[in-house]
Amino acid sequence: MSKKLIDAMADLDEDLVISEVKTLVSQGVPALDIIAALQEGMSTVGKRFEEKEYFLSELIMSAEIFNEASQLLGGVGGEGATSKYGTFVMGTIYDDIHDIGKNIVTTVMSSNGFHVVDLGVDVPTAKYIEAIKQYQPKVIGISCLLTTAFDNIKECIQSIEKAGLRKDLKILIGGGPVDEATCKYVGADHVCKNAQETVEYSKKYMGV
Amino acid sequence: MTPQEMTEIRNKRIMAALNMEKPDRIPINLSGQGYFKWIDPKAVLADMFRKPKYIDDLTLQAYKLPIIEEMDSAPMVGFSSEAGLAAFAACYFAKIKLPGRELPEDAIWNIDELGPMTEEDYDVAIDKGWAYLTAELYKRIGFDPASLPPPDMEYMGELMKKVAELGKTSIGMGSAMPMPSFEVLSGARKMTNFFKDIRRMPDKVKAVLEIMNEETIAQTVETVKKGPYNPYLFVGGTRAGSDFISAKVYEQFYHPYYQKLVPALQDINVKTWFHNDSDWSGFLPYFTEFPKAQCIFDPDHLTPMETLKKVLGDKMCIEGNIPPGLLAVGTPDDCYKEARRLIDLMGDTGFMMGVGCGVPANAKRENVEAIILATLGK
Known part of the structure; x- marks a missing residue:
C-alpha cells in the first residue's frame, strides 16, 4: 500500500494525492488497493478530527479530495461496489438543497468501509424508496437544515413504513436544527450529531 | 397609552438590555417570517413574493393577536x-431559489452558492481592490445591482405608519450589514476551494482579507453616517465556529475583521x-477583549447558553436561544419550560429572549405564545 498516498490523503495535500493516484494507476496497481490507501488516509483524517487537530472544514476538504481521487478510479460508490460493512443510503430531504453536512457524512462513511449511495439534495420520497428496494441498506440517513422540511422527513419515513421497507431498517437524521424532539416528531430511529456518530451507530447496528 | 409611548418604553427596555443594565422586564425578540399563516392558514411562503402587500397585511394582523402583541420586536x-x-444572496455571490419558482409553494427560500471567483482573482483583488x-x-x-427595481417609497411610507401604530420598538438592524470578509470570500470562492486556499496560499488569502476588511469597514461607517441612526449593526457569521475551523485559522483569518469592526463602530x-x-x-474567549456592553451575541441554538453566560455573561448582552426546531415540533409546555430555564440561567440583565438563529417559518402560534408568557412570568 502506498504510504505516500496515505500520508498525502491524511495531510489533505490535494495535488500530491491526485498525482500519486495517477502514478499508481499507470504502474498497474489495482484500483481497490489505491482506494484502500485513500481510505486509510481518511481514517487518519477521522482520527485527527476526533483529536481536534482537524475540524469540519478539514472534513469537507477531505471529502472533496477523496471523491476527486476516487473519480479517477471510476468512483467507489457505483452499483455493484463492494464494501466491508454493507450499504448506506443518504440524501438531503426534498425542498432542501443544503449539501455540506450530507457530503461530509457520505464521505466519512465511505472511507470507513461502507458502500455509500448518495442520492444528492432535494431528494423526493420515491427516490429513497427506490434506493432502499434496490440496495437493501440496513441504515439510511436523511439530512435536513430547514425546520420547514421536518414534515417532509416525517412523510418520507411514513411512506417507507407504508411500503413495508422499515423492518430491520434504521433511519438516521441529522442537520443543524435537528434534535431529539425532531427525531420523535418525524419518527426516525436516531439523531446523529456528526459524521463519526453515524459511523459508530451504523457499525454497532450491523454488528461490526 | 399611545403607540408612541409604547415604542419609547420598548426602546428603553431594549437599550437597557444592550447596555447591560436592568430593564423593567426582559425584552422579547421573537419576530418571524411565517406569522401570516396564523391569520390565513391557506397562505403559503410563495405568497411572500407573489403578493407581498397581502402578506405584510396578514403579518401586521398577527402582531395584534392577544399575547403575541406583547413582544417587543417589530x-x-x-x-x-x-x-x-437576490441582493442578499449576492453578498455571497450566490443565487436565490424561491418558493413557487424553483421550490415548492410552501418551502423556505434557499441560497445556491455559485463560487465565481478563480484562484487568479486573488491577484486582481490585491492589484485593483475588492470593490473592483x-x-x-x-x-x-449575472447580477446587476443597477437593474434592481427601486423600493416603492409610497407603499413603504404607508407600511411604516402601520408599523408605528403597533407601538413596537423602533430599534432595528441598521442601514448596513457588514458581513465578515471571511464569509464573503468563502462564498466568492465556494467553501471547499476557500479552505483549500487557506492551506495552500495563506499569505495571499490574508492579503485579500485585509483589503476587504479595510474597504468593508470604511464603506459601512460611511453608510451609517449617512443613514438613519440605529444603535447597533447586525453582522452575520455562518461559516466559522469552533467546530468548523481551528483556533489558528480563526485568529489569523477571521477575528482580525471583528477587531477592526467593533472599534470602528x-x-x-x-x-x-x-x-x-x-x-x-x-472562540468565545476572543470576544472578551471587546469593551463591556459594546456588542451583542446572538447564537443559533448550537452555542450553549451555559457557555455564553459563563464566558460573556458580564461582557455583552446575549439574545436567544430557544432551539428553533422546538417551535416547529415541540409542545407549548416544552417551549414554556425551555424559556423559563433560560431566564433562570441568564437572569434579567444583559439578556433578551429570542430563538436560536430566528423563529422558523413553521413555528406554531401556541409555542410562540408559551415563550412570551414564560418571559412575562405568567
Missing part, C-alpha cells in the same frame, strides 16, 4: 421581494450585533 414586513433576496473584483464577480453570476456610537451560527463555544 414585524418583519416590507422586505419580501425577489430583488431584496466584486463588480466583475457580479457580472459573472464604537467610534460612531454603534454596537456590533454578532449573529453567529454553529457552535462558537471555543
Whole structure:
C-alpha cells in the first residue's frame, strides 16, 4: 500500500494525492488497493478530527479530495461496489438543497468501509424508496437544515413504513436544527450529531 | 397609552438590555417570517413574493393577536421581494431559489452558492481592490445591482405608519450589514476551494482579507453616517465556529475583521450585533477583549447558553436561544419550560429572549405564545 498516498490523503495535500493516484494507476496497481490507501488516509483524517487537530472544514476538504481521487478510479460508490460493512443510503430531504453536512457524512462513511449511495439534495420520497428496494441498506440517513422540511422527513419515513421497507431498517437524521424532539416528531430511529456518530451507530447496528 | 409611548418604553427596555443594565422586564425578540399563516392558514411562503402587500397585511394582523402583541420586536414586513433576496444572496455571490419558482409553494427560500471567483482573482483583488473584483464577480453570476427595481417609497411610507401604530420598538438592524470578509470570500470562492486556499496560499488569502476588511469597514461607517441612526449593526457569521475551523485559522483569518469592526463602530456610537451560527463555544474567549456592553451575541441554538453566560455573561448582552426546531415540533409546555430555564440561567440583565438563529417559518402560534408568557412570568 502506498504510504505516500496515505500520508498525502491524511495531510489533505490535494495535488500530491491526485498525482500519486495517477502514478499508481499507470504502474498497474489495482484500483481497490489505491482506494484502500485513500481510505486509510481518511481514517487518519477521522482520527485527527476526533483529536481536534482537524475540524469540519478539514472534513469537507477531505471529502472533496477523496471523491476527486476516487473519480479517477471510476468512483467507489457505483452499483455493484463492494464494501466491508454493507450499504448506506443518504440524501438531503426534498425542498432542501443544503449539501455540506450530507457530503461530509457520505464521505466519512465511505472511507470507513461502507458502500455509500448518495442520492444528492432535494431528494423526493420515491427516490429513497427506490434506493432502499434496490440496495437493501440496513441504515439510511436523511439530512435536513430547514425546520420547514421536518414534515417532509416525517412523510418520507411514513411512506417507507407504508411500503413495508422499515423492518430491520434504521433511519438516521441529522442537520443543524435537528434534535431529539425532531427525531420523535418525524419518527426516525436516531439523531446523529456528526459524521463519526453515524459511523459508530451504523457499525454497532450491523454488528461490526 | 399611545403607540408612541409604547415604542419609547420598548426602546428603553431594549437599550437597557444592550447596555447591560436592568430593564423593567426582559425584552422579547421573537419576530418571524411565517406569522401570516396564523391569520390565513391557506397562505403559503410563495405568497411572500407573489403578493407581498397581502402578506405584510396578514403579518401586521398577527402582531395584534392577544399575547403575541406583547413582544417587543417589530414585524418583519416590507422586505419580501425577489430583488431584496437576490441582493442578499449576492453578498455571497450566490443565487436565490424561491418558493413557487424553483421550490415548492410552501418551502423556505434557499441560497445556491455559485463560487465565481478563480484562484487568479486573488491577484486582481490585491492589484485593483475588492470593490473592483466584486463588480466583475457580479457580472459573472449575472447580477446587476443597477437593474434592481427601486423600493416603492409610497407603499413603504404607508407600511411604516402601520408599523408605528403597533407601538413596537423602533430599534432595528441598521442601514448596513457588514458581513465578515471571511464569509464573503468563502462564498466568492465556494467553501471547499476557500479552505483549500487557506492551506495552500495563506499569505495571499490574508492579503485579500485585509483589503476587504479595510474597504468593508470604511464603506459601512460611511453608510451609517449617512443613514438613519440605529444603535447597533447586525453582522452575520455562518461559516466559522469552533467546530468548523481551528483556533489558528480563526485568529489569523477571521477575528482580525471583528477587531477592526467593533472599534470602528464604537467610534460612531454603534454596537456590533454578532449573529453567529454553529457552535462558537471555543472562540468565545476572543470576544472578551471587546469593551463591556459594546456588542451583542446572538447564537443559533448550537452555542450553549451555559457557555455564553459563563464566558460573556458580564461582557455583552446575549439574545436567544430557544432551539428553533422546538417551535416547529415541540409542545407549548416544552417551549414554556425551555424559556423559563433560560431566564433562570441568564437572569434579567444583559439578556433578551429570542430563538436560536430566528423563529422558523413553521413555528406554531401556541409555542410562540408559551415563550412570551414564560418571559412575562405568567
